[in-house]
Amino acid sequence: MLTIGLTGGIGSGKSTVSTLLAARGATVVDADRIAREVLEPGTPGLAAVVTEFGAGVLSPDGALDRAALAAIVFADADARARLDAIVHPLVRQRSRELVAAVPPDAVVVNDVPLLVETGQAGSYDLVLVVEADPETRVARLIDRGLTEADARARIAAQASDEQRRAAADVVLDNSGTPDQLAEQVQRFWAERVAPKAG
Structure with missing residues (x-):
C-alpha cells in the first residue's frame, strides 16, 4: 500500500487534485x-460539540x-483548539477504519486539510501539497459564498505556505488553469506514484 497525505490551504484546489487522483485509481x-x-445528528461527536x-x-x-x-471557532483560537480536540481523534479513528478496508496494494490518498x-x-509515504496564490484563494472562497473578511480569516487560521512546503515531498501550483493542474497531477502520478505502486 502506498499512502499519500494530500493537503493544502482552504481554496487551494485540493479537492480538484483529490478527484484527479481518484480518476487514476x-x-x-x-x-x-x-x-x-x-x-451527524445522534453521534457522540455532535453530543460532545453541543x-x-x-x-x-x-x-x-x-x-x-x-x-x-x-463564527465561534474562527474568531477564537482557544475555541478552535477545543473543537479540534473533539473532532480530530474521531476523524483519525474513522480514517484508520477506512484504510484498513482497502486492498493491500492500493494507493490511498488521505485528503487532510490540517495535515501540517x-x-x-x-x-x-508521500506528502503532496497543493497551493495557490492568496488572492486566487480569496476569490475562490468569495465565489463559495464567504465574505472577503471570512475568507482571509480562514486562510490566516491555517498553516502558511512555507510551513506546508517544509512538510511536502511534492508541491503542486494551482494558481493557473485546470489543464495546468491536471498536467502536474499526471506528472506526479507518473514519477512518484506509478513506480512505487508497481
Whole structure:
C-alpha cells in the first residue's frame, strides 16, 4: 500500500487534485467528509460539540449549524483548539477504519486539510501539497459564498505556505488553469506514484 497525505490551504484546489487522483485509481479518504460524518445528528461527536459550545450550534432540526460553529471557532483560537480536540481523534479513528478496508496494494490518498497543523506529515509515504496564490484563494472562497473578511480569516487560521512546503515531498501550483493542474497531477502520478505502486 502506498499512502499519500494530500493537503493544502482552504481554496487551494485540493479537492480538484483529490478527484484527479481518484480518476487514476487511488482510494481517497476525505477528512472533511469524515468530519461531517462524525458530527451527524445522534453521534457522540455532535453530543460532545453541543456539550462544549452549547445548543446555539444546532439548527432547528437538530443538525449542526456549521455557520454558527464557524463564527465561534474562527474568531477564537482557544475555541478552535477545543473543537479540534473533539473532532480530530474521531476523524483519525474513522480514517484508520477506512484504510484498513482497502486492498493491500492500493494507493490511498488521505485528503487532510490540517495535515501540517496536526503534525501528521510523518504518517504518510508521500506528502503532496497543493497551493495557490492568496488572492486566487480569496476569490475562490468569495465565489463559495464567504465574505472577503471570512475568507482571509480562514486562510490566516491555517498553516502558511512555507510551513506546508517544509512538510511536502511534492508541491503542486494551482494558481493557473485546470489543464495546468491536471498536467502536474499526471506528472506526479507518473514519477512518484506509478513506480512505487508497481
